Amino acid sequence: MAFVQEELLQAWGNPHTSRVVERLHRFAFIPNELLEKLADMALHENWGNNYHVLKKYLAVQVAWSIEQGKFTEGENQFYVTAGHLQTRYGTPIYLAFSRNRNLGREPFYMVAVESNMSAPRLPVPPEIPAPTEIPVGVEIVMMHDHILDDNADRVPFFARTPRVAQMCAVSGAIQWSLNRKLHLAYWYFGQMSYVVPLYLSSREDITLAPDLIAPIQVNPGSLLVRTVLKPVMPFGNARVAVQRHDQLPHWLLQAWKEYAAAATEDEIENPEATLG
Template structure:
């Protein structure tokens, strides 16, 4: 049998930006099973090497374990593939066993499917709620990073004084919050908030914003760590909703346009400094079963 304590110990610290490597240290997952999961689930654009899908299960499987939403037999444990379903609305399950290859991940994914044989079927984990934004919270910006390191993302503010730039970003954040345009956003082991920034036009909020801003919600302030292009935070926003169509159309369109060029590093940590896209390289296979 498998205990929650055992599985949590194997998962390790949840507060990491390297979510997929953390999950690979927990369980061996073959490319073939990732492909099978993508084939069985409702069609989505998962990006190069289906890395967004890997990140999705790398977040949702730990949630299942943390919330006790797993079942087990004497040699296997079972979780749902997050909230993924087949085109017929049937939940998809993941089956894990102990890894028999010495010196590798302690567990291995051995089956993906909607028709597994388990003593009891697990239920999907609850997606944690985004933090409530306190009324009257001060907007605090890491301006050197937002308007200095990433100045190429806001070229239309290049000739604007620094204080005016900060006021423009802060005002755009408040405008979006007043209209309830914020989105749930998962980052560094916890839920946060993502806010679209309409800096050049606000005539149609169904169209893509100029930028999006991840907010760290504190007791009396909103910390703006960086600003991102609309396609950048897709993977982190995707794990925070039950289905991809729950995301705004502009985010889906932006992701579809850039999915083929986004690297695993950019998907893993969208807030890190972005290097030029390079061909994705396959990770070494650690072996399983």
């Protein structure tokens, strides 16, 4: 029985969710041993506790493969790449799925992870969608006037600063980073957006972690700032948006290295809902 795109998309469900790992697990059973094999086979990365960042990466990248029609089939299986992951020799890594024969369970089952997959035709990686281009000179709008309250410990010098001055400082820091093209692509809630580093206390070395980061939403005529986050918090969502982890800025990789062991699955799944 052939695998058609409509069937696979229906099994994935609604793409507009922050709980993409849950969405992946509703789509297919992923044996732990195959997830471990993938992590061992690919170039070394810190995927966090229980490989949760890797699960999130697959949840988004495999969905893109299906949405873009970049899967192949044969032998009662369909094949996708493991996103853009490669072995240390530069060989793409492939995943094979079959229909789950266990009634009442996930519709599909991951059956193989290989760099030399035996398939009639091998797939190619999905394209990483580009975020909407940031227009020049548009207004920066804050979603609420207490945007720094949950991160007051990160910017103690703002403690006695009026709210309007805080908002102006954040807006100015966003514009400063945008002018220097320091913003990063960032996947969130089913679409690509950006996070912008906020250097509020020092701008002498932009290879160091900023004080905070701001997820922004590009709207016609404005940039909407939803919240501000600690520098490490967007790692999982930013990792999805690049082909290789070394394409992320040094400060983010370093922050993740120091924090990965403490990161919870909820923080990785929806960083904008886990402030503090």
